Amino acid sequence: MELQQALEQLSRLQAKMAAYNHAMALIYYDGATTAPKGTAANRGQTLSILSEESYRLSTGKETVELLEFLDAHREELSEREARTVFLALKSIRELQKIPMEEYVAYQQLLVEAEDIWHTAKETDDFALFCPFLERIFAFEKKLAAYCAPEKKPYDYCLDKYEDGLTMEDCDAFFEALRSRLVPLIQRITAKEQLSNACLCGHFDDAAQEAFSLDLMRLMGIDLAHCGLGTTEHPFTTSLGSHHDVRITTHYDPENFASSMYSVIHEGGHALYDLNSDDELAYTLLDGGVSMGIHESQSRFYENLLGRSRAFVERVFPLLCKHFPEQMRGYTAEDVYRAVNRVTPSLIRTEADEVTYCLHVMVRYELEKRVMAGELAVRDLPAEWNRLYREYLGVEVPNDRRGVLQDSHWSGGGIGYFPSYALGSAYGAQLLRKMRESVDVDACLREGNFAPINAWNREHIWKFGCLKKPGELLREALGEDFDPLVYTSYLEEKFGELYQ
Amino acid sequence: MELQQALEQLSRLQAKMAAYNHAMALIYYDGATTAPKGTAANRGQTLSILSEESYRLSTGKETVELLEFLDAHREELSEREARTVFLALKSIRELQKIPMEEYVAYQQLLVEAEDIWHTAKETDDFALFCPFLERIFAFEKKLAAYCAPEKKPYDYCLDKYEDGLTMEDCDAFFEALRSRLVPLIQRITAKEQLSNACLCGHFDDAAQEAFSLDLMRLMGIDLAHCGLGTTEHPFTTSLGSHHDVRITTHYDPENFASSMYSVIHEGGHALYDLNSDDELAYTLLDGGVSMGIHESQSRFYENLLGRSRAFVERVFPLLCKHFPEQMRGYTAEDVYRAVNRVTPSLIRTEADEVTYCLHVMVRYELEKRVMAGELAVRDLPAEWNRLYREYLGVEVPNDRRGVLQDSHWSGGGIGYFPSYALGSAYGAQLLRKMRESVDVDACLREGNFAPINAWNREHIWKFGCLKKPGELLREALGEDFDPLVYTSYLEEKFGELYQ
Numbered sequence: 001m002e003l004q005q006a007l008e009q010l011s012r013l014q015a016k017m018a019a020y021n022h023a024m025a026l027i028y029y030d031g032a033t034t035a036p037k038g039t040a041a042n043r044g045q046t047l048s049i050l051s052e053e054s055y056r057l058s059t060g061k062e063t064v065e066l067l068e069f070l071d072a073h074r075e076e077l078s079e080r081e082a083r084t085v086f087l088a089l090k091s092i093r094e095l096q097k098i099p100m101e102e103y104v105a106y107q108q109l110l111v112e113a114e115d116i117w118h119t120a121k122e123t124d125d126f127a128l129f130c131p132f133l134e135r136i137f138a139f140e141k142k143l144a145a146y147c148a149p150e151k152k153p154y155d156y157c158l159d160k161y162e163d164g165l166t167m168e169d170c171d172a173f174f175e176a177l178r179s180r181l182v183p184l185i186q187r188i189t190a191k192e193q194l195s196n197a198c199l200c201g202h203f204d205d206a207a208q209e210a211f212s213l214d215l216m217r218l219m220g221i222d223l224a225h226c227g228l229g230t231t232e233h234p235f236t237t238s239l240g241s242h243h244d245v246r247i248t249t250h251y252d253p254e255n256f257a258s259s260m261y262s263v264i265h266e267g268g269h270a271l272y273d274l275n276s277d278d279e280l281a282y283t284l285l286d287g288g289v290s291m292g293i294h295e296s297q298s299r300f301y302e303n304l305l306g307r308s309r310a311f312v313e314r315v316f317p318l319l320c321k322h323f324p325e326q327m328r329g330y331t332a333e334d335v336y337r338a339v340n341r342v343t344p345s346l347i348r349t350e351a352d353e354v355t356y357c358l359h360v361m362v363r364y365e366l367e368k369r370v371m372a373g374e375l376a377v378r379d380l381p382a383e384w385n386r387l388y389r390e391y392l393g394v395e396v397p398n399d400r401r402g403v404l405q406d407s408h409w410s411g412g413g414i415g416y417f418p419s420y421a422l423g424s425a426y427g428a429q430l431l432r433k434m435r436e437s438v439d440v441d442a443c444l445r446e447g448n449f450a451p452i453n454a455w456n457r458e459h460i461w462k463f464g465c466l467k468k469p470g471e472l473l474r475e476a477l478g479e480d481f482d483p484l485v486y487t488s489y490l491e492e493k494f495g496e497l498y499q
Numbered sequence: 500m501e502l503q504q505a506l507e508q509l510s511r512l513q514a515k516m517a518a519y520n521h522a523m524a525l526i527y528y529d530g531a532t533t534a535p536k537g538t539a540a541n542r543g544q545t546l547s548i549l550s551e552e553s554y555r556l557s558t559g560k561e562t563v564e565l566l567e568f569l570d571a572h573r574e575e576l577s578e579r580e581a582r583t584v585f586l587a588l589k590s591i592r593e594l595q596k597i598p599m600e601e602y603v604a605y606q607q608l609l610v611e612a613e614d615i616w617h618t619a620k621e622t623d624d625f626a627l628f629c630p631f632l633e634r635i636f637a638f639e640k641k642l643a644a645y646c647a648p649e650k651k652p653y654d655y656c657l658d659k660y661e662d663g664l665t666m667e668d669c670d671a672f673f674e675a676l677r678s679r680l681v682p683l684i685q686r687i688t689a690k691e692q693l694s695n696a697c698l699c700g701h702f703d704d705a706a707q708e709a710f711s712l713d714l715m716r717l718m719g720i721d722l723a724h725c726g727l728g729t730t731e732h733p734f735t736t737s738l739g740s741h742h743d744v745r746i747t748t749h750y751d752p753e754n755f756a757s758s759m760y761s762v763i764h765e766g767g768h769a770l771y772d773l774n775s776d777d778e779l780a781y782t783l784l785d786g787g788v789s790m791g792i793h794e795s796q797s798r799f800y801e802n803l804l805g806r807s808r809a810f811v812e813r814v815f816p817l818l819c820k821h822f823p824e825q826m827r828g829y830t831a832e833d834v835y836r837a838v839n840r841v842t843p844s845l846i847r848t849e850a851d852e853v854t855y856c857l858h859v860m861v862r863y864e865l866e867k868r869v870m871a872g873e874l875a876v877r878d879l880p881a882e883w884n885r886l887y888r889e890y891l892g893v894e895v896p897n898d899r900r901g902v903l904q905d906s907h908w909s910g911g912g913i914g915y916f917p918s919y920a921l922g923s924a925y926g927a928q929l930l931r932k933m934r935e936s937v938d939v940d941a942c943l944r945e946g947n948f949a950p951i952n953a954w955n956r957e958h959i960w961k962f963g964c965l966k967k968p969g970e971l972l973r974e975a976l977g978e979d980f981d982p983l984v985y986t987s988y989l990e991e992k993f994g995e996l997y998q
Binding site: 015016022023026035036039043045049050226229240241282 | 514515517526529532533535538540541544548549721722723724726728738740742743781
């Protein structure tokens with residue numbers, strides 16, 4: 001085989017895999033947004049077949065031979081080609097360890113579980129979801145045993161979302177956060193509470209949607225390549241390449257800030273995906289490199305920018321345009337204080353910046369113990385409620401607002417949650433670095449996201465999966481990651497807000 | 500190879516093809532409903548790859564050997580198995596005649612053309628669409644030359660939508676219609692015009708959507724398996740099997756009847772698809788057998804039932820519920836007369852029952868002449884306008900409301916239009932037959948579609964593609980097809996309306 005010929009074959013292979021991913025992601029997106037209620041089994045049937053085809057394609061003999069041939073010539077490959085071959089072989093080695101029937105059965109289970117979770121959440125019925133969640137955890141343990149028998153099962157899960165992450169890292173990271181956040185929360189709760197009256201009222205879906213589109217434009221998201229849908233739980237997905245990205249949100253009719261910050265969060269994910277280097281389209285290197293880096297971007301826009309005084313000042317006229325009645329008598333400063341009100345609460349996606357990581361810690365603890373066999377899935381609701389009482393001091397009234405609130409587990413996302421906390425901490429340090437060359441507050445006040453987005457594109461987005469997450473982060477920061485930059489940022493911001 | 504083993508292989512093959520069809524139909528549906536504007540090329544890339552995979556799957560060596568083995572054992576097959584093998588071999592023999600690159604290039608062209616057509620229609624710019632339409636007609640001629648060199652190219656096109664249909668049949672059929680309809684239209688236009696004032700006003704999208712869903716429920720459409728979307732041009736599609744069907748409509752803010760009759764029309768298609776025998780799911784026999792039969796069902800619900808006095812009487816309270824202001828002072832009889840107002844007009848989908856077939860004849864004449872090389876694509880607008888003047892006596896003010904109005908050509912649907920007229924005529928004769936055992940008017944007045952749907956399910960829907968369209972129709976009718984049943988129905992109904 002000629003090298004040139006092999007490289008062309010690699011291109012075609014990647015384009016095919018992108019096409020399967022497009023189809024499967026769209027079927028998932030359709031299920032979450034517009035599909036009629038009774039069609040989950042039909043989607044499950046199709047997804048099981050497409051995932052089988054895609055599995056065969058990416059692990060088949062011909063593919064393995066091609067990749068091994070290229071790997072043997074890695075000295076002659078470009079950086080991009082070498083990284084592609086490395087990642088493809090790594091994922092094949094892993095997939096090869098999983099019997100195909102198991103892989104396919106798991107994909108099908110996830111489609112059904114997604115549907116059942118929706119119903120279970122709607123009807124506040126954990127018992128309905130429990131057998132599916134048991135099978136999902138059991139599958140994850142089985143996958144860990146196949147793919148990384150040398151590791152503890154939960155370390156296998158963590159590594160899937162953040163290359164190299166372990167329970168040891170997480171324990172240390174969360175301990176660092178806890179040691180600073182718990183005293184901060186105590187100081188805050190001793191103070192007079194900020195008012196959030198300006199967030200409440202009646203906000204109809206159509207006005208919220210128009211406001212969401214204005215927010216996306218303001219952030220510099222290209223609406224010709226990024227759509228907005230509504231789902232129970234907001235998410236971002238790319239279809240086939242970074243040329244077609246979809247974000248979703250959920251409108252709370254009584255609080256506009258809920259969807260507003262979902263849109264900005266998912267918009268951050270979308271900006272990352274949309275801005276891969278164009279040459280990466282239809283290749284394995286297209287799109288974000290890890291969930292930690294992805295969350296560093298989404299939570300960067302949502303909180304570090306989105307809940308800053310400068311941004312809220314710029315958004316306030318938009319709020320007045322879309323919700324003139326509801327905003328009457330309020331100022332930008334009222335909104336700024338309201339969206340930064342610290343209050344231990346029930347719902348992770350609506351938590352303030354300070355208590356947010358405690359929500360993540362609850363999930364981390366529970367996943368760790370279920371994966372270690374120390375906690376049964378059926379006992380999750382009781383443990384969830386106990387930990388919310390212990391960490392956040394709140395009583396969970398029902399599973400709908402408790403253990404059933406997130407979609408991640410129904411989609412097999414065990415090990416995902418720590419990325420949110422890590423991403424928040426990465427983001428704080430990235431912002432400190434960005435400020436060395438960009439006057440971020442001035443940009444936000446002017447509604448000029450171009451210099452901010454250009455910095456992120458240059459240091460993070462354009463690389464897609466070309467670099468390892470750790471390397472990418474270190475090069476962008478010019479120093480090692482330090483979680484205390486994040487806690488200092490929180491102490492300073494909320495110190496000022498709560499005096 | 501064992502017969503049993505071969506049959507199992509056939510099942511798996513069909514399930515795979517259904518999965519590819521699901522993916523491709525959904526990508527198309529997404530493009531028409533919710534995809535961001537700039538993403539057509541991305542969909543084109545994916546569709547070209549999936550159609551190539553699906554082409555390989557359905558015409559590959561292994562598949563051909565399997566089908567030929569089964570064909571050699573056709574005596575031992577069930578009726579369903581034998582029909583499946585026959586249809587699959589027939590379509591392979593046809594596909595094998597088309598070079599794969601051509602097939603794939605055509606699929607990709609259609610995706611781009613769809614997008615360009617939308618823009619061209621919006622901006623009233625035929626010149627933009629013209630080069631694409633030229634390539635589409637050129638491709639159709641090429642396909643005809645590959646697949647049916649013994650036939651005239653347009654006969655090849657007609658046969659694709661109605662098994663065995665020829666220009667000779669169409670000429671005779673349209674001549675029969677013309678000889679009765681032209682004098683009828685002359686008699687009607689000499690009379691005093693019916694008022695359509697009750698249809699006009701302002702009708703917002705949300706209220707029209709709620710009304711649409713009520714209509715679907717009334718028709719007995721299972722909303723757990725049939726979704727409603729909005730698109731420029733209404734259509735119906737099945738995703739993977741008859742367990743997931745989607746219909747779309749287009750809301751005219753100034754005339755509720757436009758979307759109302761689109762919903763009932765597409766709802767008729769949906770009922771046909773949704774009610775294939777369950778055992779046909781994920782097989783080649785699932786869903787409607789030909790476009791003529793399909794249109795016989797859609798136009799049956801839209802006109803024969805939907806524009807009947809009994810149905811309008813039942814729907815009137817729903818209209819008053821959703822549009823209380825707009826309906827004030829009107830009666831069911833006003834609506835009945837308004838939706839049956841005969842008036843030569845510009846837009847096919849909004850035409851009354853009597854002039855409708857003349858719209859179809861314009862398209863038939865034009866397609867016939869372009870396919871015969873007697874008319875250039877660039878001259879279509881002028882010829883379109885001339886024929887509308889000649890057949891319907893109306894002046895076409897712009898291409899947006901003229902030659903650019905339908906989506907069919909941009910999707911490669913050359914030869915499709917005659918199905919609408921044929922279907923209308925089939926439907927009239929089916930209704931006459933149904934009345935022998937079902938009191939249709941009483942059912943409509945009670946809003947009880949069950950006996951009507953049961954008759955259609957028993958005689959048409961459940962068979963899917965098991966029977967040839969001609970055979971299916973003859974067995975349902977218990978007699979030969981006679982277009983004069985349709986013209987008599989029109990003469991009687993509109994004779995009464997216009998005295």
